[in-house]
Amino acid sequence: DADVTQTPRNRITKTGKRIMLECSQTKGHDRMYWYRQDPGLGLRLIYYSFDVKDINKGEISDGYSVSRQAQTKFSLSLESAIPNQTALYFCATSDWTSGVQETQYFGPGTRLLVL
Amino acid sequence: DAKTTQPNSMESNEEEPVHLPCNHSTISGTDYIHWYRQLPSQGPEYVIHGLTSNVNNRMASLAIAEDRKSSTLILHRATLRDAAVYYCILRDYNYGQNFVFGPGTRLSVLP
Numbered sequence: 626d627a628d629v630t631q632t633p634r635n636r637i638t639k640t641g642k643r644i645m646l647e648c649s650q651t652k653g654h655d656r657m658y659w660y661r662q663d664p665g666l667g668l669r670l671i672y673y674s675f676d677v678k679d680i681n682k683g684e685i686s687d688g689y690s691v692s693r694q695a696q697t698k699f700s701l702s703l704e705s706a707i708p709n710q711t712a713l714y715f716c717a718t719s720d721w722t723s724g725v726q727e728t729q730y731f732g733p734g735t736r737l738l739v740l
Numbered sequence: 741d742a743k744t745t746q747p748n749s750m751e752s753n754e755e756e757p758v759h760l761p762c763n764h765s766t767i768s769g770t771d772y773i774h775w776y777r778q779l780p781s782q783g784p785e786y787v788i789h790g791l792t793s794n795v796n797n798r799m800a801s802l803a804i805a806e807d808r809k810s811s812t813l814i815l816h817r818a819t820l821r822d823a824a825v826y827y828c829i830l831r832d833y834n835y836g837q838n839f840v841f842g843p844g845t846r847l848s849v850l851p
Contacts, residue, residue, distance in 0.1 A: 629783075658838070667827065667841035668784070683838070715783045729776075729839055731783025 628652045629732035631716050637738045638706050646701045646735050648716030657699035658717040658729065659683075659691060661710075668715060674699055706739045713737075744828045749846040752818045760813040760845055762828030767808050770832050774839065775802065775813050777824040784827065784841070787813065823849045 629650045638644050648657065655676050660668040660683075670683030672691040680693055688710060692700045703710055716732040745763040752758040764773070775787040788795055788802045790811075795802040801814040815822055827844040 660841075665843065667843045669841075670838055673838060717783070728786040729784070731785065734781075734783055 629716060629718055629730055631714075631732040631735050633735060634733065635736045637740065639740050640707055642706050644703050644706055644737075646714055646716075646737070648699045648701070648732060650697055650699075650716075650718045650730075652718050652720070652730060653696075654718040654720045654730070655696065656719045657693065658719070659689075659699070659701045660715045660717065661685065661712040662715065662734075663712050671701065671714075703737075703739075706737075708739045711737060711739045744830055744842060746826070746828050746842065746845045748843065749848065751848045751850060752815075753850050754820060755817050758815040758818045758822070758847065758849075760815075760826050760828075760847065761810065762812070763810045764828070764830055765809045767830055768832060771830040772833055773802065773804060773808075773811050774829040774831055775800070776827045776829065776839075776841070777822075778827070778844070779821075779824045787826070818847075818849045820849050820851060823847055 632647045658673045659671040661671055662668045669685050671685055671689050672683050674680045674693045677693050680691060690702045714735045714737060717729045719727050719729045772789055772791050774789040776784040777787050778784040788797055788800050790802045790804055803812045825844040825846050827841050829839050831839060
């Protein structure tokens with residue numbers, strides 16, 4: 626089984642709808658992240674969480690919210706989806722206690738289309 | 741955040757070595773150099789990282805210039821599976837900064 630899973634893998638929604646993307650991990654890591662990727666571009670950080678009680682905004686948090694339900698689960702919500710939120714969304718985890726060896730582990734991604 | 745500059749794309753022939761360059765002229769003394777790659781239809785994956793000395797692992801080698809203003813990721817024998825976007829990222833360990841993924845270098849491997 627994959628260490629970082631994302632559901633759904635693909636989603637089509639309409640403008641104005643609220644949707645939730647879910648991420649689960651079995652790596653036992655404290656830190657979790659949500660990124661979005663637009664065609665031909667790198668990844669941009671939306672939100673990140675260092676533990677269940679610590680959630681921080683990233684570079685492009687407007688229009689998004691998150692919930693860290695447990696150490697293993699980190700959900701991303703689009704409160705009112707708009708077409709320019711059409712993108713590929715990645716969840717990632719990392720283990721801060723490994724210090725300089727900290728490596729991010731990514732899920733397979735969720736492809737979102739907002740009509 | 742210190743920035744990195746990479747070529748948009750590169751091509752290589754299968755089973756030949758590939759040298760992927762990265763310029764980071766504003767690197768600070770506590771910036772580590774990380775490389776990730778993103779295979780088609782997948783999330784990024786860790787490749788290698790280093791501070792000052794050259795580094796080797798089972799996937800690749802990282803050669804770091806003496807002045808640390810540039811580095812090169814070396815794939816010793818490219819395979820078709822190595823076709824991916826390669827990201828060079830600087831991260832200041834002391835400040836626990838997040839990873840900043842630029843557009844990277846798209847590597848094509850020709851059979």
